[in-house]
Amino acid sequence: MTKAPSVNRREFALGSAAALAGLVAAPAIARAASKELRILTWEGYAEPDWVNPFKEATGADVSIVYTGSVDEMFAKMQGSKGADFDVVAFDTSSFKRYIDGSLIQPIDMGKVANAGNIIPEFKSVDAITRDSKQxxxxxxxxxxxxxxxxxxxxxxxxxxxVMWDPQYAQQMIALDDANNSIVLAALLLGFPEPYNLSDDQFEQVKQKLIEQKKLLLTYYAGFDEGVKLFADNKLKLMFSMGEPQVAALKAKGVNAALSIPKEKAIGWLDCWVISAGAQNVDLANQWINACLDKKVGNLLSTKKSYGNTTDAEANKSIGMTYGDRLAWLLTPENFEKRVAVWNEVKAS
Incomplete structure (x- = not known):
């Protein structure tokens, strides 16, 4: 797992804990005789608003398994070498291990007509391609x-x-998270590859984070804890876990807002993929195509408060117009080293 906040962003956006749910599936023997799409995903990504039209259009049954973490998702896929699911949704930091593990397959974008709806900032994402295959x-x-x-x-x-400015000492909090904290410092230092640091860059990052530590009120480890600390202590600045923390702070009477600084901010981008063990690749392509309908993008933003990749106006309506100013999560060069460096920062 390369980033701790992965689960939290869904928990606080949707108000749910990890769950295992889905449509009632027929016995294995009966399923083999019918057309079925098996989905492994996060809550909020396979809603009746677009699942039901997909079923009507294709005549297929749909079974949905929800996951609670990126590690749980990977374990489910690895356990069956991808044979238990047809389509999966995960973020850019996970692609390396799925491709290396031969758990997913390239997508023939010529069979995804609605790919033309993808807005410009999401048309070319390096993390989801390898050897010219998407x-x-x-x-x-x-x-x-x-x-x-x-x-x-x-x-x-x-x-x-601003989060290194002494005038705001003890009026700021930051995430207790190794990878994200190191990426943030690397962005501020102007390193072009914040997920692939040299030994010298690691040392500079460590010193920068130690410098900041002296100015922070504390680190926080959870969405609710961060909101409570900010509101109760009348703080001014926070390295946040995501956009929904603004709404939570406003609900507590804080005049909160967010900024995407000029150095960029960390971004997560979830993508649909096709399992290496998909039983019906054509049906999987049809699902991905259905999810790229602009109506789905609109619902994803207006009902679930996520940024979407097909309806720019819906993103604009919820203030998410900065996809081109994010440093999308990638698999770091050495996660264990990042944890060790972060522990040195906290122990300083």
């Missing part, structure tokens, strides 16, 4: 932005350097 189709996205008290900052801070 393995994923972008579907939903969000970020880890800078959250601030708009009363204290009438003009939005435009640089992460």
């Amino acid at each position: 393995y994923g189709v972008p579907f939903a996205w969000g970020s880890l932005p800078l959250v601030y008290d708009a009363t204290a900052f009438p003009q939005a801070p435009d640089s992460w350097s």
Whole structure:
């Protein structure tokens, strides 16, 4: 697992814990005689609003298994070498291990007519391609932005350097998260590959994070904890876990807002992929095509508060117009090293 907040972004956006749910499936023998799409995904990505029209259009049954974490999802796929599912949704940081494990297959984009609906900033994503083959189709996205008290900052801070400004000492909190904290410092330092650092860059990142640690009130480990600390202590700045923390702070009476600084912010981008063990690739392509309908994109944003990849106006309606200013999550060069460096920062 390359990023701790993966589960939390869905839990706080949807108000749900990890669950295992789905449409009631027929026995294995009966399924073999019928057309069925088997989906492994996050809650909110396979809603009746678009599942039912898909079933009507294709005549297929749909079984849905929801996952609670990226590691749980990978274990389910690895356990059957992908044979238990046809389509899966996961973010850009996971593609390397799925491709290396031969768990997913390239997608023939010529069979996904609605790919033409994908808005420009999501048309070319390096993490989902290998050897000129495309393995994923972008579907939903969000970020880890800078959250601030708009009363204290009438003009939005435009640089992460504000969280290293001594005048705000003890008025800031940040994520207790190894990978994301290291990526943030790397972005601020201007390193072009924040997920692939040299030993010298690691040392610079460590010193930068130690410098910040002296100014923070504390680190926080969960969505609710961050919101509570910010509201209760009347804080001014936070390296946040995602856009929904703004709404949660507003609900507590905080004049909260978010900024995507000039150095960029960390972004997560979930994509639909086709399992290497898919029973019906054509049906899997039809599902991906259905999910790229602009109506689905609109619902994903207006009903579920995710950024979508096909309806720019729906993104605009919820204020998510900055997909081109995010550093999309990738698999880091050495996650264990990142954890070790982060522990050194916290122990300093």
